[in-house]
Amino acid sequence: MATTDQMASIPVGALDQLRTWLKEQVARNFNGDNGGRPEYEKVQSLLEKAYEHARVNLPESLKRELLTQVMSEVLGFGVIQRLLDDPEITEIMINGPEQIYVERQGLLEKSSIKLTTDEILRLIDRIITPIGRRIDAEQPMVDARLPDGSRVNAVIPPVAIDGPGVTIRKFARERMDIHDLIRLGSLSEHVAGFLEACVVSRLNTIVSGGTGSGKTTLLNIISGYIPEGERIVTIEDAAELQLHQEHVFRLEAKPANADGNGEIGIRSLVRNALRMRPDRIIVGEVRGGEALDMLQAMNTGHDGSLTTLHANSPRDAASRLETLVLLAGFDLPLKVVREQIASAADLIVQQSRMRDGSRKVTSISEVVGMEGETIVMTELFRFEETGTGIGGKLEGQLVSTGMRPMFESRLNAAGFTLPAEWFANTTRSFNTSTQH
Numbered sequence: 001m002a003t004t005d006q007m008a009s010i011p012v013g014a015l016d017q018l019r020t021w022l023k024e025q026v027a028r029n030f031n032g033d034n035g036g037r038p039e040y041e042k043v044q045s046l047l048e049k050a051y052e053h054a055r056v057n058l059p060e061s062l063k064r065e066l067l068t069q070v071m072s073e074v075l076g077f078g079v080i081q082r083l084l085d086d087p088e089i090t091e092i093m094i095n096g097p098e099q100i101y102v103e104r105q106g107l108l109e110k111s112s113i114k115l116t117t118d119e120i121l122r123l124i125d126r127i128i129t130p131i132g133r134r135i136d137a138e139q140p141m142v143d144a145r146l147p148d149g150s151r152v153n154a155v156i157p158p159v160a161i162d163g164p165g166v167t168i169r170k171f172a173r174e175r176m177d178i179h180d181l182i183r184l185g186s187l188s189e190h191v192a193g194f195l196e197a198c199v200v201s202r203l204n205t206i207v208s209g210g211t212g213s214g215k216t217t218l219l220n221i222i223s224g225y226i227p228e229g230e231r232i233v234t235i236e237d238a239a240e241l242q243l244h245q246e247h248v249f250r251l252e253a254k255p256a257n258a259d260g261n262g263e264i265g266i267r268s269l270v271r272n273a274l275r276m277r278p279d280r281i282i283v284g285e286v287r288g289g290e291a292l293d294m295l296q297a298m299n300t301g302h303d304g305s306l307t308t309l310h311a312n313s314p315r316d317a318a319s320r321l322e323t324l325v326l327l328a329g330f331d332l333p334l335k336v337v338r339e340q341i342a343s344a345a346d347l348i349v350q351q352s353r354m355r356d357g358s359r360k361v362t363s364i365s366e367v368v369g370m371e372g373e374t375i376v377m378t379e380l381f382r383f384e385e386t387g388t389g390i391g392g393k394l395e396g397q398l399v400s401t402g403m404r405p406m407f408e409s410r411l412n413a414a415g416f417t418l419p420a421e422w423f424a425n426t427t428r429s430f431n432t433s434t435q436h
Contacts, residue, residue, distance in 0.1 A: 015066065018056065022070045025050035047071065077123060077146075079113050080168075084150075090170050091212070094120060096163035103212075106357015120164045124154045127166075133255060142255070145238045146171070152238075169212075175242060178221055186214070186351075187361040188398050190422045191381055194364075198347055199225035201414035202304030203407060208317035209351035214359035215308040216240055216284065218351050223306055226280055230304075233273045235266060236284035249276065266290040267328075270297065283307040289328035291321055298344035314348040314365035318375050321345075335373045342370045346407055348377070356394045366405045378403050380423070400425055 026046045047067055058066065069079065077084060083092050083102060091103035097120065100111040115123070124135060128144045135142040140159045144152040149171035156164040178192045187195075198205060199222050207222075209215045220241050226232060232248045234241050239252045251273065256263035266283065267290035273281050274297055281297055283290070285308045298305050311317035318341055325337045350363035362383040368376040380403055385396040402425030405411075411418060 018054065019066060019070055021054065022047060022050050022066075025053070026070070043071065077126060078119065079115065080123065083111065083113065084146075084168070084170065092166070092168040092170070094123075094164075094166040096120075096160070096165055103357075106353070106359075117163050120166065121156070124156070124164060124166060127152055128154070134257075139256070143238050145240065149240055149242060151240055171240065171242075175244075176217060176221060177224065181218070181221065184358070186218075186359055191361065191364065191398055194381075194418065194422065195222050195349070196225045197411045197414070197416035197418065199223070199304065199306075200227065201407075201411045201416065203346035203410065204298045204303060204305050204344055205307075205347045205349060206317060206321075206345055207306070207308045207349045207351060208311040208314065209308070210310065210312060210353060213351045213353040215351050217359075218349065218361070219282070219284075219306055219308050222349075223282055226304070230279035231277060232280045232282060233276055233278040234282045234284070235269045235273060237266065241282065241284060243282075249278075267293055270294055273297075274300075274302070278302060279304070281305045285309065286321075286324060288324060291324035292328040292330070292340075295321075295325065295340045295344040299340065311350075314350050314363055314377060314379070317348050317350075318345075318367070318377065338373065338375050339370055342367055342375050352383075354394045356388075356392055358394060360396075361398060366407065368406055378406070380405055 026043060029046050029050075047070055051063070051067065080092060080094075080100070083089055083100075086102075086104075088104050089102045090106075093101040093103075093108075094115065095101065097117050098114040100113050100115065101108055102111050103109075124142075127146065128135060128142055130147075131144055133142050133144050135154060135156055137156075137158060140156045142154050144154065146152060146168070151169040151171070153167045154164065155166075178196075181187055182189055182192060205222070207215045207219050220243070223232075223241070223243055224245075226243075226245060228245055228247070230245075230247065232243060232245060233251065234243065234248060235251045235253075237253045239250055241250075251269045253266050253269060254262065254264040265288075266286070267288065270281070270283065270290045270293040274293075279302075281294070281302050282305065283294055286294055287310070294305070294307060309317050309320060311320050318338075321341050322334065322337050325332070325340065345367045348363075348365045348367065349361060350365070351359060352362040353359050360383055361381075363379060364381040366378045366380055368378050370376065379401050381398055381400055383396055383398050385394065387395050389395045400423045402423065404423045408418065
């Protein structure tokens with residue numbers, strides 16, 4: 001062990017040995033009975049006693065760092081816990097040993113933290129074991145979540161060539177609301193009011209966008225407009241949605257077991273949800289044959305359903321829905337599929353991640369119906385870029401196209417009278433530039 005005179009050059013191996021020994025002492029003495037005290041305080045007390053018993057005299061700053069690391073490994077997720085605790089970091093990407101990248105304020109940067117292959121594998125195991133998921137050579141990919149709702153994807157060899165990798169999409173500790181989106185410049189107050197009217201009036205809404213564009217965040221926020229008196233059933237691959245309403249029943253997909261049996265996918269959950277007397281069905285994301293079941297639900301009395309979809313534009317969203325419906329395995333004519341989409345979907349909200357890392361609503365389109373064999377859509381609002389501001393921040397405006405929605409009568413019936421100026425073809429009322 002190191003003494004005071006040796007502090008200037010403590011061997012890394014000695015610190016590693018001390019760290020391992022402290023963890024073993026805490027694990028040996030912690031039996032899960034916290035005696036009425038929070039678990040954190042019990043582990044902290046055991047750790048301090050173990051440190052005293054080690055008879056080491058480290059500088060105070062080094063001691064605090066060492067004990068923090070051990071606490072993170074005992075109660076948290078090891079050295080990446082500090083990344084999870086950093087509120088500015090929104091995503092953590094472990095590309096293999098010694099390569100960890102983070103997304104901070106929308107931009108990527110390399111972290112100084114390094115992990116060995118064994119540490120990455122232990123991290124994966126620690127994440128997936130409590131929620132009953134598995135990963136091995138036969139099933140080398142897994143989706144999971146952290147206790148706070150953060151989304152996790154892990155991949156190991158043989159499909160991961162350079163070693164195991166982990167991607168963590170962090171869940172905001174403080175739940176964002178529509179006012180945060182307005183403050184951040186994602187949309188305007190007028191558009192927020194318009195989306196509220198659409199959700200309350202039970203319009204079927206699809207939030208489309210690319211990876212990391214903020215689709216789930218936007219879905220989570222606008223679902224808050226659903227009135228309290230309605231029964232909501234949510235369906236997700238990995239539970240991320242956090243609705244504030246009281247009457248919510250959550251369903252989560254189940255992967256296959258070690259024998260390859262027992263898988264329960266999104267499609268089965270959507271079909272089951274129809275038997276649960278839902279007023280609203282919220283699907284975290286449609287990515288396969290469940291798109292057909294979702295459209296059927298929207299067309300059979302479950303108005304006001306919400307979902308997200310990977311697509312680069314509202315028009316692309318409609319095209320991708322066609323493809324996903326065909327994945328259901330039914331030999332349906334393309335015209336019939338398009339009629340189903342045109343009849344079911346009312347509104348497509350496009351969320352995009354801009355080149356400066358900001359996330360904005362860039363288009364809102366109404367699905368009007370069919371004309372021949374073509375789905376007719378009308379763009380109501382679009383984002384128009386005006387330039388680049390301080391620090392390279394993208395500036396722009398979410399403007400009305402001058403078109404009023406065909407479903408306005410449904411909004412009126414629900415008690416919403418939208419001001420005419422909301423749909424005037426002008427840029428003055430819809431400034432969504434980032435606040436500086």
